[in-house]
Amino acid sequence: MILWRLIPELPLLKRELTELAARRRTYVVRTVGAVVILSLAVYFVGDALASFVGNAFPGERNTTLKLLGAGAIAFPRLVWLLFPAIQILMPSMTCGSITIEKERNTIGTLFVTRLSPMTIVLEKLGSRLIPMLSVLILTFPMLAFVYSLGGVDQTLLKATIWLVLWECLLYASIGLLCSAWYSTTVGAFVASYVLTGVLFTVTVILDFGIPTPFRLWVEYSRGMTMGGGRGGFLQTLATMGYPLWGVFLATIPVMLFVVCALLLTRFLLFRRAFVSQSSLLLKIFRRVDFFFHNLNQQAGGVIVFADRESFPESDPVAWREREKKSLGKARYLVRILMVLELPVLFICLWAAIDSSGLPTRGLSQLLLVIWSVVAMIVTMKASTLLSSERARETMEALLSTPMTGASILRQKIMGMHRLMMVLAAPLLSVHLTLILMYMNFSLSFTSGMLFQLFLLLMYGGISVLSTWMLMNTIAWVSVLCGARCTTQARSVMTAMVVVGSWICLSWTVFAIQRNPLVYDQYSGANLVGVYGRNYDPAEIGLAGRSFLRMLRIDGAIQANDELLTSITSAAFRTESGRYFREAVENPVSEILFSLLVVVWHVGLCWGVRWIALRRSSRLLGRNDENLSTEELFGAGLQTG
Amino acid sequence: MKTGEQAVAGAVGSQKPMAISLRNLRVTYGKFEAVKGISLDIPQGEVFGFIGPNGAGKSSTFRVLATLQPKFLGQALVCGLDVLRQPQKVRDIMGFVPDFFGVYEDLTSLEYLHFFAAAYRIPMEKRKSTIDDVLTLTDMSHKAHSPVDGLSRGMKQRLALARVLLHDPKVLLLDEPSSGLDPRARIEMRELLKALREMGKTILISSHILSELSQLCTRIGIIELGKMVAQGSLEDIYRQLQVMRVVHIRVENASPELYERVKQIPGVHEVEQQVDRWAIRLQEHDASIADLHESLVAAKARLTMFQPEAMDMETAFMKLTEGKTV
Structure with a gap:
């Protein structure tokens, strides 16, 4: 009882947890999260046990005895699941903790209470850490089961718990820091994931040796189970038998980082509490605009597109999106085009003059990077098309006009077309470079060259079509996701999660099943989810690849890449590096399958659009009469 | 005191064509029943005041009539048109000013009105004169080129009224048009509504400022907990209540x-x-x-x-x- 009294009251933490408990969404997310995590856990553990039983004691009959010691294999696989789960979930859970107070205008009320800034920060941290730990606790029954199988050292178990806790704190502190800096949840959300991505790239992909808890756990568990240990401190630990205190010492840099991040959050809490809310994207583009404006002043102030009062004729919603919003105005868009296009052209030029063969793979990866940026911009813009109307309370006035819901949606997307065209320019530049690079100019003017020219033109045409269709698909999916959301932050997050999940879908489905279509039986590497044909193993059949690309939202681009490599198969045969398939299958069938995928994606785009228009009245929240065929197909064919 | 069906029967008995007609209207949000069987008849040319505490069901009733409530029970007619079955036609003859509304910050007043003129499908050749007319009527001509975001709340309310007058609707639904206005803006708004009444518009208006409604309305309805507790002329209600x-x-x-x-x-x-x-x-x-x-x-x-x-x-x-x- 006395101990209970010693615990401070923590009103903010109590409020946050009560709010969380009162939301239905909390339970839905937890249930879905639990099902996903436990399913994966069961799969990984089951797989590990199966391989252990199958390989360890081939002649043994008693299966129960055969399982003894299997924990040594199952445990690392299970824990492996926890770290990515933290990296994915923690930033999204913490990024809104302070921004939400700013968005609701309640942060000032917090400041006038007796809560100190550090208390506010710590209680906010606790309010996000507790739900995260409650999700992780869901895996404890599995961990207990694995531990009971034997083979797991107690020190490893303790070290794992310690490192998982610090992994949570590390990403929570990053999320909190972003939340204190940004005025909107959307801004904090994007920034925290960018920082998480950078940290992951630096520590895991590029392996710079920065001791994040994940990195430490990988090295530590590997050292304990397989012996040895890489470099410096861990090497020293290996010689000492991996003591637990060594792990504590190894986490000191992480602890310092977390403390510094929390102190910085506390410092920013007041200073960034009342910063004006504006779109992150708009802010970046305004900076770009400012830079070009100054540049233009130096050049004599030439004005090609001047802002003027203009009026709509027939499609007012599209007119406003095009003429009156910053991301629709020609003046802004030309500048954005310059910023996006110039570096891409530079890289393309470099690729074109380099003769080592590497640039082809480089361009393929560049395409992936540009696509990621383009998809993010389109998703953010499209998902907020309707929620911004709701947030600014302009929706009801719009809905009480005689425009149909389908017409409003169609016009909203039409208003994005200029932006899409600008975003398509760098992508098409890469495609054009690839065409020029694969074009064999040394051939004489023969029917062979004409055929090659025809194929390259077809590739160009399909590139334009697939680029346009993919952007439209993402836009319509994002509109569908964000339509019912009342806040812009929620609509952006929902759309990003859906689009991201879709992209990961094929990877998840096929990786789990270890389908021979996508699993490289020789190297053991997972080969799906990497862009382009370059990483496709020979074991994946043409039909399998096409099926995969039908599943992915960006499958048309991959198919297009395949088409290019097929029609220029001669060029590829000469570069039979380990990333390339040795033998190209029948080019005609590859072309046909690629076309099939592109056609499928055109249909998919049309289907998503049809669903959105069909459900427009429900999405917008009003009565509408049955839509005419023209509304669903005809008018949209020309404009939407 | 007349409640519900009695008052409706009285109004129907007058044989005037009905601008608004509600029969046993019920609106529910999940388990919460916001409107519990309201019946109401408003003849054409009448100004009907809708009074009730916050959360009584006024705005839900407005949303039904403005075709913004996809699900409800009962019947709602605007000039004989079914709100559920003919929403497009209802929107053509109705203008709605919601209780909370924003304006497009990136437009000027003139662009704002042109935006809605296009949304109401007013022919291009008529647009300029129509917009000039509504600007004059609402006394907003001098603010035509001002950014909408910079207008005062009173000005924004007048602009909202100008917006709903663009297509010359027969029925106006005004949800709390005077809320948040200073006394001067409130008086100006009242005068504007009187002018609209003179023009023969049927107006359904809700307000918390009761004295304002008493000066403007031909009949009033008092709603509480989703039910109409009284409706009729002001004199009738005073008499019935023995005020x-x-x-x-x-x-x-x-x-x-x-x-x-x-x-x-x-x-x-x-x-x-x-x-x-x-x-x-x-x-x-x-x-x-x-x-x-x-x-x-x-x-x-x-x-x-x-x-x-x-x-x-x-x-x-x-x-x-x-x-x-x-």
Whole structure:
């Protein structure tokens, strides 16, 4: 009882947890999260046990005895699941903790209470850490089961718990820091994931040796189970038998980082509490605009597109999106085009003059990077098309006009077309470079060259079509996701999660099943989810690849890449590096399958659009009469 | 007091074409029933005031009539058109100003009106003259080129009215048009609504400012907890509720005898002696103000002041509602 009294009251933490408990969404997310995590856990553990039983004691009959010691294999696989789960979930859970107070205008009320800034920060941290730990606790029954199988050292178990806790704190502190800096949840959300991505790239992909808890756990568990240990401190630990205190010492840099991040959050809490809310994207583009404006002043102030009062004729919603919003105005868009296009052209030029063969793979990866940026911009813009109307309370006035819901949606997307065209320019530049690079100019003017020219033109045409269709698909999916959301932050997050999940879908489905279509039986590497044909193993059949690309939202681009490599198969045969398939299958069938995928994606785009228009009245929240065929197909064919 | 069906039957009996007709309207949000069987008839050209505490179901009723409520039970007709089955046609003849509304910050007033003129499909050749007309009517011509975001709240309200007048609707639905306005803007808004009434528009208006509705409305409906507790003309409601009129008098020859005589006058319910005056509570259905004056003179009261208070709508409202909604 006395101990209970010693615990401070923590009103903010109590409020946050009560709010969380009162939301239905909390339970839905937890249930879905639990099902996903436990399913994966069961799969990984089951797989590990199966391989252990199958390989360890081939002649043994008693299966129960055969399982003894299997924990040594199952445990690392299970824990492996926890770290990515933290990296994915923690930033999204913490990024809104302070921004939400700013968005609701309640942060000032917090400041006038007796809560100190550090208390506010710590209680906010606790309010996000507790739900995260409650999700992780869901895996404890599995961990207990694995531990009971034997083979797991107690020190490893303790070290794992310690490192998982610090992994949570590390990403929570990053999320909190972003939340204190940004005025909107959307801004904090994007920034925290960018920082998480950078940290992951630096520590895991590029392996710079920065001791994040994940990195430490990988090295530590590997050292304990397989012996040895890489470099410096861990090497020293290996010689000492991996003591637990060594792990504590190894986490000191992480602890310092977390403390510094929390102190910085506390410092920013007041200073960034009342910063004006504006779109992150708009802010970046305004900076770009400012830079070009100054540049233009130096050049004599030439004005090609001047802002003027203009009026709509027939499609007012599209007119406003095009003429009156910053991301629709020609003046802004030309500048954005310059910023996006110039570096891409530079890289393309470099690729074109380099003769080592590497640039082809480089361009393929560049395409992936540009696509990621383009998809993010389109998703953010499209998902907020309707929620911004709701947030600014302009929706009801719009809905009480005689425009149909389908017409409003169609016009909203039409208003994005200029932006899409600008975003398509760098992508098409890469495609054009690839065409020029694969074009064999040394051939004489023969029917062979004409055929090659025809194929390259077809590739160009399909590139334009697939680029346009993919952007439209993402836009319509994002509109569908964000339509019912009342806040812009929620609509952006929902759309990003859906689009991201879709992209990961094929990877998840096929990786789990270890389908021979996508699993490289020789190297053991997972080969799906990497862009382009370059990483496709020979074991994946043409039909399998096409099926995969039908599943992915960006499958048309991959198919297009395949088409290019097929029609220029001669060029590829000469570069039979380990990333390339040795033998190209029948080019005609590859072309046909690629076309099939592109056609499928055109249909998919049309289907998503049809669903959105069909459900427009429900999405917008009003009565509408049955839509005419023209509304669903005809008018949209020309404009939407 | 007429409630629900009785009042509707009375209005139907007048044989005027109905601009708005609601029959047993029910609106639910999950398990919460916001509107519980409202019936209402508003003949064309009438200004109907909708009064009720916050959360009583006013805005839900407005949303139904504005075709913004996809699910509800009962029947809602606007000029004979079914809101659920013919929403497009209803939007053509109806203008709606919601209680909370924003404006597009990136447009000027003129662009804003052009935006909605295009949304209301007003032909291009008519647009300029129509917009000029509504700007003049709402006295917004001088702000035509000003950014909408920079307008005061009163100006924004007038711009919203200009917006809904663009397509010359027969029915106007105004949800709390005067809320948040300063006294000057409120008076200007009232004058504007009077002008619209003169133009023969049917107006359904809700407001918390009861005195404002009493000056503007031909009939009122009082709603609480999703139910219509009273509707009819103001006089009808006062009479039905037996709301007493307070008349302040000052007499030269004040005495206990005179006080007793005044108390005996028919219709006088109570006489309260205040510092410099007497406050007489009069039951108007027994005696009119003129009758009281005549009786006071007959009782030999030498009047130096005779001041009847305005009709007390707040009292009516308080009497009819129980304050169960917030």
